Amino acid sequence: MSRSSGMLKGTPALLLVFLALSLAVFAVFAKPASSRQQSSLGERAQAGAVISTDRQVYLAGETINVFGSGFSPYERVGLRVTHANGNTEANMGHEMWWANADLDGTFKAAWTMNSGDSAGTGFIIEAEGSSGSSTRAAFARGAAITTDRPSYDSGEKTWITARGFNPGERVNIAVQDGRNRAPLNRLADENGQVRTEVELPAEKQAAGFVTIQATATESGVMSSLTIPSFFTVLDQQGANDVPYQSDLTQMGRDDSDPSYYQIFWSWDSIDMWTGNGQTGDACALFDSDGDSNINYAVCGQIINLNGNPNLVVQTTGSPFAFLCNNKRPDRCGNPVPKGYVSSGASPDIQAGPLPGSTATPPGNLITDTDPFGPTAPLGPGSNYPYDATLYMKIKKAFLPPNSIFAATIIRSTASLPRLAASSSLRRWPMQTRLQQPTSLSR
Structure with missing residues (x-):
C-alpha cells in the first residue's frame, strides 16, 4: 500500500516532467518552423515590394509623387531620399519620414526637391518596411x-x-x-x-x-x-481641345532635302497609351496622280512601353505603308499593306525620335516641345512642357513621281488599316489651316 501510495504520489511529478519535456521538444521543433515561415513571408514581401515616381526628371522646387505596392497590409514604411552619390546635406529633406500601407499593401507619399540642393543631380528614394521589406527607385533633377x-x-x-x-x-x-x-x-x-x-x-x-x-x-x-527648322503648324484650337490620345499640339514638314519627305507629329500627352492595346496613331496621306484622291498612306504608331508613363516608343512593326484605291480625298480607301526597305544605306522609310533628341533611353519619343504653356488657350497642355513626338523620313523615290503630301489623320487605339481608311478622324491638311475635329465615332 505504501509502495502503491508512493507511486501515486510520484505520478503528478512525473506528469509534470513529461509535460515539460513535451513542451520543450515541441518548442525545439516549432520554433525553427515559425522562423522559416516568418523568413519566407519576409522574402515574399521584399520580393514584391515596389516603389515608383510619377516622372523621372524634376525641376528644383517640384514635388515628387511616390507610389508603393507589394507591402504587407497596414505596414509602416520608412522613406528616405539621398543623392545617388551618397551625399545627404542637412536641412535639404534627406531625413527619413514615414507612410502607412493600406489594406492592399499600397501607399502614396510625396517629397519636394529643395531648390538649394546642389550635392548632385541623381537621387535615390529607399523604402524600408517594418516587416523587413525594402526597395528603391531612382530619379533626377533637371532643367x-x-x-x-x-x-x-x-x-x-x-x-x-x-x-x-x-x-x-x-x-x-x-x-x-x-x-x-x-x-x-x-x-x-x-x-x-x-x-x-x-x-x-x-x-x-x-x-x-x-x-x-x-x-x-x-x-x-x-x-x-x-528646335526644328520645319514648316510647323500649331493646333489652332489650342491645348486639350480633343481627347488627349488623339490631340496633336503641332506637326511639321521640312522640304530642304530633295530626296525625302521629312515630317513630325507631336501628341499633347506622354502617358495615354499605358493600357493593353492602347496606341497613338498618325498617317501621312499622299496623292500621286493629281486628282486630289489618296493613293498611298504611311503611318506611325506609338505606345507607352510596358505601361511606363515616362517612356514612349514605337510599336513593333512601325512604321507601316499602305496602297489606297484612289477613290477618296480624305482617307486611304481599301488599304492594302505595301512593303518597303527598312534597313541598309538608303531605307525607304525611317521613323523615330527627333534628330538631336537627348531623351533616354534611346528610342524614347518624349520631347520638351509643348508649345501651349499655362497662358495658352485651354492651357497648359497635358504633361506640359512634354509632348510625344514621332519623326518620319520617307524617300520620295518610294512613291510615284510628283506625289503630294496631302494631309495627316490621327487617332488613338485603332487598327492602322482602319485608321488609314477612316473618314471620322481628325484631318490636318498641309496646304490649309487646321480644321475642327470631326466626330470620333467609328
Whole structure:
C-alpha cells in the first residue's frame, strides 16, 4: 500500500516532467518552423515590394509623387531620399519620414526637391518596411528650356527661357550647330531662371534641327532643346481641345532635302497609351496622280512601353505603308499593306525620335516641345512642357513621281488599316489651316 501510495504520489511529478519535456521538444521543433515561415513571408514581401515616381526628371522646387505596392497590409514604411552619390546635406529633406500601407499593401507619399540642393543631380528614394521589406527607385533633377516660337528660319534670333537652376548660379548656353561657338554665360535670377536671346545659324542644318543646351556650372543641372527648322503648324484650337490620345499640339514638314519627305507629329500627352492595346496613331496621306484622291498612306504608331508613363516608343512593326484605291480625298480607301526597305544605306522609310533628341533611353519619343504653356488657350497642355513626338523620313523615290503630301489623320487605339481608311478622324491638311475635329465615332 505504501509502495502503491508512493507511486501515486510520484505520478503528478512525473506528469509534470513529461509535460515539460513535451513542451520543450515541441518548442525545439516549432520554433525553427515559425522562423522559416516568418523568413519566407519576409522574402515574399521584399520580393514584391515596389516603389515608383510619377516622372523621372524634376525641376528644383517640384514635388515628387511616390507610389508603393507589394507591402504587407497596414505596414509602416520608412522613406528616405539621398543623392545617388551618397551625399545627404542637412536641412535639404534627406531625413527619413514615414507612410502607412493600406489594406492592399499600397501607399502614396510625396517629397519636394529643395531648390538649394546642389550635392548632385541623381537621387535615390529607399523604402524600408517594418516587416523587413525594402526597395528603391531612382530619379533626377533637371532643367527645362522653352522658346518664344515653335520654329524659326535660319539666321533668326530666338528668346529662350531656361529654368530649374540654383538662384544666382552661372549657366552656360550653347548652340550646337557644328561651328564650335563659345557658349553664352548668364546668371540665373532669384527664381533659378535664365532668359536670353540666342542667334541661330545662318546656314540651314542638314538634319533640319538646331539644339540649344543650357548647363549650370555649380549644380551640374543640364537641359537641351531641339528646335526644328520645319514648316510647323500649331493646333489652332489650342491645348486639350480633343481627347488627349488623339490631340496633336503641332506637326511639321521640312522640304530642304530633295530626296525625302521629312515630317513630325507631336501628341499633347506622354502617358495615354499605358493600357493593353492602347496606341497613338498618325498617317501621312499622299496623292500621286493629281486628282486630289489618296493613293498611298504611311503611318506611325506609338505606345507607352510596358505601361511606363515616362517612356514612349514605337510599336513593333512601325512604321507601316499602305496602297489606297484612289477613290477618296480624305482617307486611304481599301488599304492594302505595301512593303518597303527598312534597313541598309538608303531605307525607304525611317521613323523615330527627333534628330538631336537627348531623351533616354534611346528610342524614347518624349520631347520638351509643348508649345501651349499655362497662358495658352485651354492651357497648359497635358504633361506640359512634354509632348510625344514621332519623326518620319520617307524617300520620295518610294512613291510615284510628283506625289503630294496631302494631309495627316490621327487617332488613338485603332487598327492602322482602319485608321488609314477612316473618314471620322481628325484631318490636318498641309496646304490649309487646321480644321475642327470631326466626330470620333467609328
